[in-house]
Amino acid sequence: MPELKSATKQESDELRIDHHKLLFHPGRVNDWLKGEMIYPIYMEISPAGSCNHRCVFCALDFMGYKPRFLDADLLMTRLTEMGSLGLRSVMFAGEGEPFLHRRMVEIIRHTRMNAGIDVALTTNGVLMRPEVSERILGTTAWIKISLNAGTPETYAAIHRTRPEDFAKVCDNIEQAVAIRRRQGTSCTLGAQILLLPDNRHEVVPLAERCSRMGLDYLVVKPYSQHPQSRHHGFESVSYNECDDLAEQLDQVCTDRFKVIFRLNAMRKWDDGTRPYRCCLALPFWSYLDAGGSIWGCSVYLGDERFLYGNIETSTFAQIWRSEKRMASLRWTMEHLDVSSCRVGCRMDEVNRYLWELKHPHPHVNFI
Secondary structure, eight states: OOOOOOOGGGSOOTTOTTSOOGGGOHHHHHHHHTTOOOOOSEEEEOSBSOOSOOOTTOTTGGGOOOOOBOOHHHHHHHHHHHHHHTOOEEEEOTTSOGGGSTTHHHHHHHHHHTTOOEEEEEEOSTTOOHHHHHHHGGGOSEEEEEOOOSSHHHHHHHHTSOTHHHHHHHHHHHHHHHHHHHHTOOOEEEEEEEEOTTTGGGHHHHHHHHHHHTOSEEEEEEOOOOTTOSOOTTTTOOOSOOHHHHHHHHTTOOSSOEEEEOHHHHHHHHHOOOSOSSOOOGGGEEEEOTTSEEESOGGGTTOGGGEEEETTTSOHHHHHTSHHHHHHHHHHHHHOOGGGSOTTOTTHHHHHHHHHHHSOOTTTTOO
């Protein structure tokens, strides 16, 4: 298989988007290594179950885009509790579009200002209007816009929406960049495109447009087949011939704008091997769905073996310390076949790191 080469300007992934960040939390990792119960560092939250797009690659299409929304008051109460317990960050994304939640702005501001938790968002950007950006940029660490084409026509086909949404999103981005500049806030603004045969010819034009709009980066990431997804049209896609595209994107990079071409993740897609034998990452993160349920892994939504509890009936501490969660962790350690897990799992790099800590090479003292 031809080796994917990394372009010089793209090698500097300062945000570690294509790598893990657990090395910045040695205290929590050391407690875990000692066998202590730890609270998660990161949580993904789905405030809304419904979505205004029907992307052809949607991994969570099996959830059915149900019109369910987390109770804002309860969620904010739980977020305050989670922050006091040591939760460091939240990404609002999930099975729906976060901004479909009518109180999303209030939730974002509470998460940072009252709960002390770092906030991030992944959104399609259609509803991130200027009046929204005005209120959230000062309390959000980063926002990533899902922008999977460079023209209105291809965008409409992939996002399965109206072509007009493309211009609407681009205008919202430009307005957010202008608001950030005026406010002097530090929120990182980026976009991401899932690299597919359908949009490959538009990646470079999209990168150029993102640079002109004033975004900080564009992430080019590989497709990842969700085991439960109803869509299988891209499961045989290959990324072993991306050198030319990487070189073209390298020319778009500047000191201000970066293209993060996720070569590391693409290699895994074509390789598929894992050096670890079990999932060790579950204590460090979790997933909260739009119905209030806490899950150990978003790949296994609906599988009772990964369900920890629900915030409507229990506090987060009760859920995290429950025998149900302990039993789930034991099951995953003893029975989960990680070779059947999703290729490109966000916790893959974390698992590689933790496995190496648990099973060090005999020469580690020769630093």
